[in-house]
Amino acid sequence: MTQGLFDLKGRRVLITGSSRGIGFALARGLGQAGASVVLNGRDPKVLAEATRTLAAEGLDVTEAGFDVTDPHALDAAVAEIETRLGPIEVLVNNAGINRRFPAVSVTPETFREVMSTNVEAVFFMAQAVGKRMLERGHGKIINIASVQSELGRATISPYATSKGAVRMMTRTLCAEWAKGGIQVNAVAPGYFATDLTKPLVDDAKFTEWLCQRVPAGRWGNVEELVGATVFLASRASDFVNGHLLYVDGGMTAVV
Numbered sequence: 001m002t003q004g005l006f007d008l009k010g011r012r013v014l015i016t017g018s019s020r021g022i023g024f025a026l027a028r029g030l031g032q033a034g035a036s037v038v039l040n041g042r043d044p045k046v047l048a049e050a051t052r053t054l055a056a057e058g059l060d061v062t063e064a065g066f067d068v069t070d071p072h073a074l075d076a077a078v079a080e081i082e083t084r085l086g087p088i089e090v091l092v093n094n095a096g097i098n099r100r101f102p103a104v105s106v107t108p109e110t111f112r113e114v115m116s117t118n119v120e121a122v123f124f125m126a127q128a129v130g131k132r133m134l135e136r137g138h139g140k141i142i143n144i145a146s147v148q149s150e151l152g153r154a155t156i157s158p159y160a161t162s163k164g165a166v167r168m169m170t171r172t173l174c175a176e177w178a179k180g181g182i183q184v185n186a187v188a189p190g191y192f193a194t195d196l197t198k199p200l201v202d203d204a205k206f207t208e209w210l211c212q213r214v215p216a217g218r219w220g221n222v223e224e225l226v227g228a229t230v231f232l233a234s235r236a237s238d239f240v241n242g243h244l245l246y247v248d249g250g251m252t253a254v255v
């Protein structure tokens with residue numbers, strides 16, 4: 001019964017924004033669990049290097065470079081991947097950006113830039129992959145949310161707004177697609193050292209604050225996001241739907 005519960009062998013997984021950071025760690029982790037992973041990002045050099053690195057480790061990986069912020073191009077991008085490789089069984093909507101400004105200084109352009117990547121692209125990627133999953137009657141979509149889906153924080157109002165939207169998008173797509181055999185869940189990371197959080201990593205005062213605020217008393221390691229994502233990508237989570245799974249060292253559990 002439990003044998004092979006978390007085995008991703010033969011599952012094709014597309015991870016957006018997987019050339020670096022959390023997405024890259026997830027590509028490696030899901031690949032190690034047996035998945036055939038399609039890596040994505042905009043910079044072709046970085047993407048090719050990431051794919052080469054994981055292939056050299058013996059993982060089944062390939063790349064599909066495209067910008068997720070052009071909603072009209074996403075259907076064609078997904079069609080190209082499925083024609084070339086076969087059905088996408090798991091989509092990890094991971095690509096995301098942050099722009100830090102006091103709320104009074106946020107321009108419409110900055111606000112839209114964050115929404116375009118963190119909300120619009122997540123929705124239209126889910127739509128492009130989800131409609132094909134619905135035809136096949138099964139599939140799993142995992143959105144990468146954030147503790148900021150729940151917790152406010154000064155100077156990141158567009159980002160926190162966008163991650164709150166990802167949380168509700170996860171629930172509403174679950175409501176609409178569950179009967180079609182699709183699970184839509186989210187992983188909500190706490191604080192992990194990547195290019196996205198570099199300004200915070202470089203700020204010793206922030207780390208001091210974080211270590212007091214998080215019950216675990218430290219930053220997360222990106223590898224620590226793999227277990228939750230493998231769970232949500234695998235047969236083990238077939239009756240888990242519309243759920244947001246915090247991987248945050250306890251941060252959202254305490255004030």
Ligand code: NDP
Pocket residue numbers: 016017018019020021022023040041042043046066067068069093094095096097117144145146147188189190191192193194195196197
């Ligand atoms: P990074 O900035 O380290 O990596 C972002 C990745 O996304 C890169 O591969 C980048 O490649 C890609 N990307 C960015 N924009 C696009 C685009 N328009 N189209 C395609 N790919 C794109 O970020 P993290 O790894 O830290 O973050 C990953 C996700 O995790 C994000 O959704 C983020 O909000 C979330 N998160 C991160 C936390 C953290 O502590 N780091 C905490 C909570 C959530 P390229 O630039 O070449 O396109």
